[in-house]
Amino acid sequence: MIQDNVKIHDNFSLEIKSIYENISEKKKTTYNTLTYLFIPNGLNINNQTYPKTKFYNDVKVYIRYNASEYTIDEILNLKTGPLHQLIKIVKKISGKKVSKKNKLEFESRVKMLGAILNNTLRIATSFLKENRKLDTDFSIDFFKKLKKVLVIYRDLVESIEGLKIDEELKNIIKYGDEYISNIINYYLIDWLEYYKISNIEKELLKEVITFIKEEQTYRKAQNFDVTNNKDFFDELLFHKRSQLKKFIESVLFLNRDIRKDGAFFEQSVFAVAAGLAMIFSTGIAFYYQQVYGNFTLPFFIALVVGYMLKDRIKASIGLLFVSKANSFFYDFKIKIKDSGTNLIGIIKENFTFVPFNKLGPKVKKHRLKNKFITADYNLMGEQIIQYKKKIVIYPKKFGEEISDNRLNSIVDITRINLYRFTTQMDDPKKEYSLLKKGKIINRVGNRIYHVNLIQKLYSEKGVEFKRYLVIMNRKGIKRIEPVELDVL
Structure with a gap:
């Protein structure tokens, strides 16, 4: 079971607090969460201006036991x-x-x-x-x-x-x-x-x-x-x-040991890529040596071309792996340990931008609810961040260091700083005019932006969706409003 809520931490940060229960005393418990941030195009947040490194700089994750409940x-x-x-x-x-x-x-x-x-x-x-x-x-x-x-x-x-x-x-x-x-x-x-x-x-x-x-x-x-x-x-x-x-x-x-996920496999792929490129380059060199002999101009040109192709083959295979890695690996693998170095669980996290048409049908329907403009969604224009987590809790050493038999869950507190989102926003106050009783009246209104947040939570009890509306201006987060979702 996942208990989850989203609230304001400070002017520019929202806090996602999730409580994951250790359901079984014998088997590991697994949870998956998908958090989508729908960002207006006008804020200039996209895969070019906001790569993984910036996102993870803006994210803080705290993991601890959830205090036991006593009357x-x-x-x-x-x-x-x-x-x-x-x-x-x-x-x-x-x-x-x-x-x-x-x-x-x-x-x-x-x-x-x-x-x-x-x-x-x-x-x-x-x-x-x-x-x-x-x-x-x-x-x-x-x-x-x-x-x-x-x-x-x-x-x-x-x-x-x-x-x-x-x-x-x-x-x-x-x-x-x-x-x-x-x-x-x-x-x-x-x-x-x-x-x-x-x-x-x-x-x-x-x-x-x-x-x-x-x-x-x-x-x-x-x-x-x-x-x-x-x-x-x-x-x-x-x-x-x-x-x-x-x-x-x-x-x-709880202590966190953070490492890149799939690092060994990545290095193995790069090594294989280097080997294949070397085989190709050496094959060309042997072939033209037999045809033209040593110390000839054609042989020299063949060596240069072979080296050029070798370098491109190695780089292309590496790029292919990086582009496909998100389908198989997460960005980081975090081992959760207590003060006695007992392994409590593992959290894997992944960040990427996804197009609207790649979202699941239920996520699409939940996002399109309560649109302010009934025009086609793509006309409105949004960039979509997908932040994915996989949480595995191991029961064998869970709570052993504290020796509290009521300890049954861990708390994952994720704080996302949205300050970068505000740099392209307009002034928070905007003037406008209206005609009232034959006179033109100038008034000042608040200029706000809506960042929609949708969560898809997987647990052993099924799938649950939640949606929040983060209302912001250049000075920070004004409020967060939960959005009631239809039963699909």
């Missing part, structure tokens, strides 16, 4: 859950000399609790917004349980502080405390904003405000957000929070 009750009570696993390793490092293995496990448990709690709060927030009529008692009970998690964790911080162990270990659990405080503060404010526009009881509103104030008091006491007076724009504060987020969530990160 707040399971975090508190489940003996195999992340909180009790952290308590267990704290007891280990409290009673004896800390081994390297225990240090690594302690760091991993602190990070894992932070990452899982973040996921729990994210799911709870989505549930809150999707189910507007929530029971007040249920919400208040959730806050009480969340506070209980904080009390247990901060008791562990105090117990670690009193031990005669490396300062590095003390700092790790403090970093976890600050990270957890950051995410709780973030989601509480999100809930408060939602509560203010919803018709909720005053008791619940008071409860969340009290929780936020309590957490802010604790943060101030711990000097979490202290910066110097020169940090007027909170640069250091944001940088610190960013580094902290990366540190805690690094427990989910």
